[in-house]
Amino acid sequence: MASDNSVIVLRTAIRRPWALGRWAFLPATLVAALIMRGLVLAADAVPFNADEAVVALMAKHILAGERPVFFYGQAYMGSLDAWLVALAFVLLGPSVMAVRAVQTILYAALIVTTYLLARRVLREEWAARAAALVIAFPPVLLMLYTTASLGGYGETLFLGNVLLLLGHRLGHEDRDRLSRWLLFGVLAGLGFWTFGLILVYLVPLAAFLLVRGLWRQWKAALLAGIGFLVGSSPWWGYVLTHGPVALHELGGSAIAGASLAGPLENALAHTVNLVLFGLPALAGLRPPWSVEAILPLLAVPALVIWLRVGVFMVAQLRSRSAWAEGAWPLLVGVCATLVAAFILTPFGADPSGRYFLPLYVPLALGLGALLSRVRAARPGLAWVGLVAVLGYNLAGNAWAVAHNPPGLTTQFDPISQLTPNREGELVDFLLAHGGARGYSNYWVTFPVAFLSDERVILSAELPYKADLRYTPRDNRYPAYTQAVAASPTAVYITTNHPRLDALMRERLRALGVRFKEYQIGSYHIFYDLSRKVLPDELGLYR
DSSP: OOHHHHHHHHHHHHHOOOHHHHHHHHHHHHHHHHHHHHHHHTTOOSSSOHHHHHHHHHHHHHTTTOOOSSSSSSSBBBHHHHHHHHHHHHOOOOSSSHHHHHHHHHHHHHHHHHHHHHHHHHHHHHHHHHHHHHHSSHHHHHHHTSSSOOOOOOHHHHHHHHHHHHHHHTTTTTTTTHHHHHHHHHHHHHHHOOGGGGGHHHHHHHHHHHHHTTHHHHHHHHHHHHHHHHHTTTHHHHHHHOOTTTHHHHHGGGGGGGGGGGGGHHHHHHHHHHIIIHHHHHSSSTTTTOOOOOHHHHHHHHHHHHHHHHHHHHHHHGGHHHHHOOHHHHHHHHHHHHHHHHHSGGGGOOOOOOGGGGGGHHHHHHHHHHHHHHHHHHHHHHHHHHHHHHHHHHHHHHHHHTTTTTTTTTOOOOOGGGOOOOOOHHHHHHHTTTTTEEEEEEHHHHHHHHHHHTSEEEEEOOOSSSSSSGGGGGGHHHHHHHHHHTOOOEEEEESSSHHHHHHHHHHHTTOOOOEEEEEEEEEEEEEESSSSOOHHHHTTTO
């Protein structure tokens, strides 16, 4: 029987090679994408940062019995990522690579769902493959934020794809399948708790489903609403027990200080950020940590193609059939919602480009559709366009890996770009010199805690900005502050900050405190103080 089946498969492959190729394409693409990611990780080009360390510590504490609702120290970005990492710790043991394994699995799921979404929306195999390849071999921005965990970007991109798939089906053949409406609601709620960025998908999806007649299907709407409440129940539970702070932070109140002008001035400034910083990072023209151009000569063809994709997608809205089918309005709606939110909310003050990540899948589908149309008349030109985009993405990642340090870092401020792979040496020095407790900044405190298995506990009470600004939100885990407060001694660790170092020396001497200093990479250590000194005594903050 097995041999008969093999003959049937062989005959099918001979008569219709594309049928077998369809099943081979996706596994081959996933393997190639994972090899590329493995090379980036093997080059140690993605520094382990404090945001990632907080997720890792949350996962560790979850296994010890804690139940955090949100990313430590804030009331947004739910702890789903930490729960997934906790599961990885159970299977693989606690390590940075286990954290990265979770992100890699989410990224593989993003590639698969992009391919499935493209096949459904574009209804053309070549276009779907082109879209999947653009996600599998991404520009630097997408590579970075799907490798290093910041607490919810990978989950949001994956859930966004699934919601687009489910939502489009609910607007068509699944409109009467009530179980699908319930599932849609649960996943929408889960995404809402995980990261408010999911709203850039939910707003156009809600409009799409209403236009498709949801207002007449009260049972479907009720089930979707119940599912949403269930999926987002941790968020609502937090609101009921802690007040409306989660609602305020959903709108960007935590970073509102970055936009201090009036609404019109802020909108104009955010529009400038969009054009000068966000879109170039999205297209891979610059890394998210710098304004330096990435291989500008090679960037020109890719830039021209992406601009043409944008024009092509908007042009699809002129077709009545596109509005009747709904896919293009839905995809363009995701893009428009994100751009509007970036301009009108405090999140537009962020120059990294990370909030533009949800644009990648709609643009990848737009690229696939455009090149497929070109292919019908000029096949060679379509292949040239695809190779130009993929080639530039690969070259951009190679450029980033070669520029290490800083490597593929999430840090825009050079002060926060720390010398890689010196944390072990730092931990050994601190343990050998009575430095198991002390004070540092956010970017040191949490990586050191995780990498030392919490043998070294620091309180994030030092500034790291060039102008010595400090926010208490940096001190995200009260248990660490309490442990340092209970210690009879404390060290101080600064990073890449000569001005702060000079001020520390001046204030310690003025207090009559003797001390020693030692440098390890970016880390400057004040240790062996003649008495414990509290940060408030030093008057460091601006």
